[in-house]
Amino acid sequence: MSLLIQLENRITKLGGLIVSCQPVPGSPLDKPEIVAAMALAAEQAGAAGLRIEGIDNLKATRAVVSAPIIGIIKRDLPDFPVRITPWLEDVDALAAAGADIIAFDGTARPRPASVEDLLARIHHHGLLAMADCSSLEDGLQCHLLGAELIGTTLSGYTRDVTPKEPDLALVSALAAKGCRVMAEGRYNSPELAAQALQHGAFAVTVGSAITRLEHVCQWFRDALQDVKK
Numbered sequence: 001m002s003l004l005i006q007l008e009n010r011i012t013k014l015g016g017l018i019v020s021c022q023p024v025p026g027s028p029l030d031k032p033e034i035v036a037a038m039a040l041a042a043e044q045a046g047a048a049g050l051r052i053e054g055i056d057n058l059k060a061t062r063a064v065v066s067a068p069i070i071g072i073i074k075r076d077l078p079d080f081p082v083r084i085t086p087w088l089e090d091v092d093a094l095a096a097a098g099a100d101i102i103a104f105d106g107t108a109r110p111r112p113a114s115v116e117d118l119l120a121r122i123h124h125h126g127l128l129a130m131a132d133c134s135s136l137e138d139g140l141q142c143h144l145l146g147a148e149l150i151g152t153t154l155s156g157y158t159r160d161v162t163p164k165e166p167d168l169a170l171v172s173a174l175a176a177k178g179c180r181v182m183a184e185g186r187y188n189s190p191e192l193a194a195q196a197l198q199h200g201a202f203a204v205t206v207g208s209a210i211t212r213l214e215h216v217c218q219w220f221r222d223a224l225q226d227v228k229k
């Protein structure tokens with residue numbers, strides 16, 4: 001059975017939650033064994049898939065989970081704004097470390113490797129490709145080029161201001177054009193995640209609200225402080 005059909009069957013069975021296990025960089029939780037433990041806990045709690053950043057984290061996670069893993073590498077490049085899996089070598093390393101799906105920056109911004117070349121490399125390894133996009137234009141272009149999954153991951157992150165709410169309108173627009181949409185970015189409550197599916201998403205990736213303890217603490221602290229003011 002192809003990887004895509006396996007993924008679709010799993011999403012149908014388990015309901016479409018992907019858990020991104022990316023600790024805040026430098027956090028006491030930012031350790032491969034802790035990432036792997038969070039991923040295993042998410043899998044045991046019914047996550048249909050996992051999103052993991054970095055080769056060491058991916059290897060540690062692959063050793064303990066059987067759920068499909070979306071692998072990424074984040075880099076801060078001096079000459080380019082794209083951060084997520086910018087190099088073809090990153091694709092090779094993620095494939096070797098056990099990713100099933102490789103996500104990359106699918107925006108139309110300056111980049112060291114073209115979307116076409118990244119897609120060809122991912123498919124050469126027999127894996128699925130997910131394009132992390134910021135707009136309808138990015139998403140349709142990557143869909144046209146053959147990315148199996150179109151993520152709304154970067155909506156709100158390519159300009160100065162990041163909205164508080166997720167971009168449900170982008171989910172609807174991409175789904176209406178026939179994309180297999182991964183809703184991702186600021187789905188910070190179960191209600192918002194459910195709305196993503198109602199807007200036509202194939203699945204929803206949730207990170208901060210489940211695995212970034214510092215962010216969740218801050219949300220609670222802000223809410224309590226608002227009462228004290």
Ligand SMILES: CC(=O)N[C@H](C=O)[C@@H](O)[C@H](O)[C@H](O)COP(=O)(O)O
Binds near residue numbers: 154185187188205
């Ligand atoms: C913009 C960017 O670089 N997003 C990243 C992509 O991997 C992660 O930092 C996010 O945590 C992930 O997309 C999940 O989103 P949220 O944490 O909002 O549930």
